[in-house]
Amino acid sequence: MTSPENLMPDPAVIGRAGSYSKGVARRQEILDRAGEVFRERGAEGTSLRQIAQAIGVSHAALLHYFESREQLLVAVYEHAESKRDTSRMYGDSISSVDVLVKAAMINLGVPGMVELYTTLVATALAVDGSPSNTFFASRFARIRDELTERLAREQSEGTVRDDVEPADIAALLIAASDGLQIQWLLEPSIELERTLETFTVLLAPRP
Amino acid sequence: MTSPENLMPDPAVIGRAGSYSKGVARRQEILDRAGEVFRERGAEGTSLRQIAQAIGVSHAALLHYFESREQLLVAVYEHAESKRDTSRMYGDSISSVDVLVKAAMINLGVPGMVELYTTLVATALAVDGSPSNTFFASRFARIRDELTERLAREQSEGTVRDDVEPADIAALLIAASDGLQIQWLLEPSIELERTLETFTVLLAPRP
């Protein structure tokens, strides 16, 4: 469908960057296909060999575009997340809580997404300088910062109570959203949306 | 130090249960040693063969007491958690939030504990009838129930606002605690204790 050559960036340009020196278009193609594999087969069948077979290449071929299985998995998650980035697609009209709620609902709608996320977080905690570790450390920092800013603005507008630290609430909201998605997968009766929305009540300005 | 025979329960009793028919005392010994291995070597070296080597037996020996590596890991977590069970060791005098805060602080003080927890949760999400899946599904249900009851009592006592559902707050508190421990491991500057304690403010009765 897509012709790799047409999408190839200037080698002189990508050569400078270094990390993209291995062919970008084919890389994207692999990420798309690998993402589908995850959606269809859940979090199982995530071995390099199985992914390669589903794509139609040898597992060694995948390692030409990604230095390791872990880097591939991180790239798959990053790729899937970027296609539906929630933090930047809403204006100031939507509340912080609703940003998290919407992101969580989208997440749960993609089979295998929370499994992949949790798996990668687990390896991020285990190995200190690993690709997962680097990715999630900066991801959490970025999301916390964005949410903190949004909450601070809401406090100044008077829509969020101002007797709590925006940075604390940001970390709390993200943690609650992550943790609730896990609990929901293990017990779907907990009604994630309404439960997370309870924060709206907790954060309402005091009369 | 301990003599296995003295700690052996009546074979007639454990025979009925079925699951403990493989020697209880030695099993406990293995769990203790395996727990130490986790504490010392972090979340790495968690393969059957490495654990076995650290204990001083062949890896096949471990499978005499545990049906699979996953069951061993679950048992190690369960064993370590039971030694410092937080939910039942406090009376009604301590608040729900503080129960969670204390549990989280203890957790973070044990190296490898959150890594092991997160790893097992990841496999619990991935494979539906797996040992991890069964264990964590019932564990979350139990903890939610206990916390819900405690919160409902606090509401009737007037120490927690009564315009929110106790069950929702329970799920939210557990999720926030789990998520914050992960964030703290990736960014220790977030001050988990104070951040989680913010819930005390959010849950204070409305004036």
Add this chain to the structure above:
DNA sequence: GTCTATACGTCGATAGAC
């Protein structure tokens, strides 16, 4: 009952041919 030895299939990763 407790354990060692061993074998099987799969894994991530690497080397080298084309």
Add this chain to the structure above:
DNA sequence: GTCTATCGACGTATAGAC
């Protein structure tokens, strides 16, 4: 750029020593 071949380590299973 992609393949095959190969490596060491893994989880699991079984046979059999004691």
